[in-house]
Amino acid sequence: MLTRCAGFSGWLKSICPDLIDQPIGIWGDKNTALISFVFAVLHSENGYLPINPDWPLERVEFILKKSRLQGCIIENKYLAIANEVLNKACPSYEEYSINDNYTFIKTNLPKVVFPCELAYILFTSGSTGFPKGIVHCADGMNAFLKWCESEFKSYKSKRFVSVAPLNFDLSVFDLFFSMYSKGTLFLPLQSTVSNTRLFAQYLSVNKIEVLYSTPSYLKLLLHTGQLNKYEFKSMKLVLIAGEQLNYDLVKELKEYFPKATFYNLYGPTETNVCTFHKVDLNKIKPNDFNVPIGKACYSKGLKLNLYSELTYKGKLLMKAVITETGVQTLKEGTVYNTGDKVKKLKDGTFEFIGRGDNMIKRNGFRIELSEIKTALLGFEGISNCEVVNIDNPKIEIIAFVESEKEISELQLRTYMLGKLPSYMLPDSIVVLNEFPISLNHKVDVQKLKEKYI
Amino acid sequence: MNRNEIIKEVREFVAERLFRGNVPSDFTNDTALISSRLLDSIVVLGLIGHLEETLNIEFEAHEVSVDNLDTINKTADFISQKLAK
Numbered sequence: 001m002l003t004r005c006a007g008f009s010g011w012l013k014s015i016c017p018d019l020i021d022q023p024i025g026i027w028g029d030k031n032t033a034l035i036s037f038v039f040a041v042l043h044s045e046n047g048y049l050p051i052n053p054d055w056p057l058e059r060v061e062f063i064l065k066k067s068r069l070q071g072c073i074i075e076n077k078y079l080a081i082a083n084e085v086l087n088k089a090c091p092s093y094e095e096y097s098i099n100d101n102y103t104f105i106k107t108n109l110p111k112v113v114f115p116c117e118l119a120y121i122l123f124t125s126g127s128t129g130f131p132k133g134i135v136h137c138a139d140g141m142n143a144f145l146k147w148c149e150s151e152f153k154s155y156k157s158k159r160f161v162s163v164a165p166l167n168f169d170l171s172v173f174d175l176f177f178s179m180y181s182k183g184t185l186f187l188p189l190q191s192t193v194s195n196t197r198l199f200a201q202y203l204s205v206n207k208i209e210v211l212y213s214t215p216s217y218l219k220l221l222l223h224t225g226q227l228n229k230y231e232f233k234s235m236k237l238v239l240i241a242g243e244q245l246n247y248d249l250v251k252e253l254k255e256y257f258p259k260a261t262f263y264n265l266y267g268p269t270e271t272n273v274c275t276f277h278k279v280d281l282n283k284i285k286p287n288d289f290n291v292p293i294g295k296a297c298y299s300k301g302l303k304l305n306l307y308s309e310l311t312y313k314g315k316l317l318m319k320a321v322i323t324e325t326g327v328q329t330l331k332e333g334t335v336y337n338t339g340d341k342v343k344k345l346k347d348g349t350f351e352f353i354g355r356g357d358n359m360i361k362r363n364g365f366r367i368e369l370s371e372i373k374t375a376l377l378g379f380e381g382i383s384n385c386e387v388v389n390i391d392n393p394k395i396e397i398i399a400f401v402e403s404e405k406e407i408s409e410l411q412l413r414t415y416m417l418g419k420l421p422s423y424m425l426p427d428s429i430v431v432l433n434e435f436p437i438s439l440n441h442k443v444d445v446q447k448l449k450e451k452y453i
Numbered sequence: 454m455n456r457n458e459i460i461k462e463v464r465e466f467v468a469e470r471l472f473r474g475n476v477p478s479d480f481t482n483d484t485a486l487i488s489s490r491l492l493d494s495i496v497v498l499g500l501i502g503h504l505e506e507t508l509n510i511e512f513e514a515h516e517v518s519v520d521n522l523d524t525i526n527k528t529a530d531f532i533s534q535k536l537a538k
Binding site for chain 1: 471472473475477478479480484489490491492493494495497498499501502503505506511512513514515517518
């Protein structure tokens with residue numbers, strides 16, 4: 001693969017000789033070829049920016065423009081729709097065929113200077129109503145891999161499987177730690193990941209040893225994967241992140257993965273993993289329900305602010321952020337507030353309590369409710385809306401919509417899918433002619449919740 | 454199990470997971486579910502697990518595709534054929 005990467009990166013240099021530390025898009029289905037392009041982009045001293053083929057085109061256009069994407073590797077089956085977006089986002093661009101399946105696009109967008117050796121940019125939900133790009137550099141990625149190496153030193157040359165999409169930070173561990181630790185990376189087809197029974201079979205047949213996923217996916221695997229049909233004696237390490245984890249799930253998983261060690265990993269996309277907790281099922285007390293998020297990866301950098309929110313300062317933190325106003329570089333020594341409320345336990349480890357704002361996590365993806373609100377308000381006939389979440393027993397998003405006209409939920413959902421990734425869509429949409437107003441002339445959200453949920 | 458029973462099974466699952474039971478009048482058995490992204494990947498995952506369990510069938514990797522499962526009618530056609538084999 002290294003030869004292939006070097007070959008491609010040399011070719012890239014010949015087309016774009018002065019391209020260095022610039023974002024290059026990766027747009028295609030996750031497979032071996034696509035992953036080698038990720039490594040090739042890094043080899044060419046640029047950073048990769050994954051574009052999920054499932055994203056709405058409007059979102060991709062926003063991302064292209066705001067990140068000033070300089071190039072993009074596109075799987076040919078997405079080339080026609082990519083051209084649609086590129087025509088809107090770039091005044092001019094050039095197409096170069098890489099092989100029968102992939103095309104490289106040089107965008108000619110004006111460059112911005114990134115503050116470091118760019119490694120990757122991941123777009124996630126933003127609190128201002130627009131997506132937000134998290135810019136990670138080589139030193140942050142190295143710091144993460146060095147930490148992985150020290151914590152998981154007994155897992156050298158193992159068989160890894162990658163489940164998470166490239167735009168989700170769990171994949172950073174899969175791709176780079178598997179290579180860093182001289183392991184083998186297995187890339188199941190999306191259709192295998194989408195059928196838990198086939199995925200269970202895949203884990204068993206390929207004797208997978210390291211698995212990294214979210215509580216939601218692992219729960220589905222347990223309940224619909226028919227795990228009792230297969231054996232997983234090879235499984236040695238199961239890493240779980242992205243959502244609150246409870247001991248019951250770990251106990252159930254342990255029955256099928258008897259030889260595995262379990263870790264709860266925590267960290268927003270801004271830091272990647274910044275705390276960890278190795279689960280010891282023998283040490284749980286009767287009242288313990290949630291697995292703590294643990295202690296800091298480099299034993300420092302984490303503090304609680306006045307509102308019990310976890311803050312982080314250190315080398316794992318992103319170096320810049322991309323918002324609707326463009327690329328903003330973080331100052332040296334920036335203290336980042338995760339917005340996650342935590343409690344410090346007696347042994348010095350942290351436990352996650354909840355959020356103080358409008359951001360929620362579902363299936364490992366973070367969702368800013370304000371982004372859903374912005375999208376809904378763009379639908380013709382909607383005069384006002386409120387988006388709330390409930391957490392009982394599982395997280396659900398409910399959108400209240402004020403409109404004098406009849407609105408079809410199907411049309412509304414289809415419209416929103418043109419603006420937002422599917423994981424951000426509300427579970428329920430309640431259409432009302434008029435919203436209740438509270439005494440201080442604001443929409444009475446409490447009343448909405450009481451009456452309709 | 455006949456085609457109508459399969460349609461009922463799929464429709465009930467989709468209605469419950471997508472619309473919490475209140476199915477809009479313009480939602481039909483030909484409404485695109487996967488290509489339109491109306492069903493997200495987690496719901497599709499649940500649907501496949503549910504069908505495998507209730508209809509006692511097993512999907513092969515290549516069978517989980519937009520061509521076979523995009524609408525309720527397509528899903529019913531595909532499963533009827535599969536059961537007939």
